[in-house]
Amino acid sequence: MPGTDRTLPRIADLEELTELTAGRTGLYLRYSKGPDHDTGRVSIDYESDLKLPGLSVTVLDPPDWWTRPPQDWLARQVCKYVNLNEENASLRPWVLQGRVVGRGPDHEPLIDEVKPVAWLSDEVVRQARRRYEERFDVGRGSTG
DSSP: OTTHHHHOOEEOSHHHHHHHHTTOOOEEEEEESOHHHHTTOOOEETTTTEEOSSEEOEEOSOOTTOOSOHHHHHHHHHHHTHHHHHHOTTOEEEEEEEEEEEEOTTSOEEEEEEEEEEEEOHHHHHHHHHHHHHHSOTTOOTTO
């Protein structure tokens, strides 16, 4: 993966991300310092201080039960860990492929054999946040 940070294409907007994921499966989203930084690394469960068997990611494929537009799913997934980027500007969102090797403590997929696909631009994140806030009852729990 070396050199990928500089040569990885950039997704300009939510529509382009939708086009990238249409008809494809096995794409994931990760907030980190990027592919070059993540080479040879695994994620860590900070509560237990245990190394996980792969990198933690967010699924970009909508599940079979999802009947809303794919852009709604993508907006929700982009926003799922957007706070990581807000808390640490060196963590940026990027799309990748890989092999699922387990599940993390939040039931998120853990992957290895990482293949970087593209960076997400700040505009994708802005559009995703706007769509997520407009179309979802953000923060509503299952108990009420």
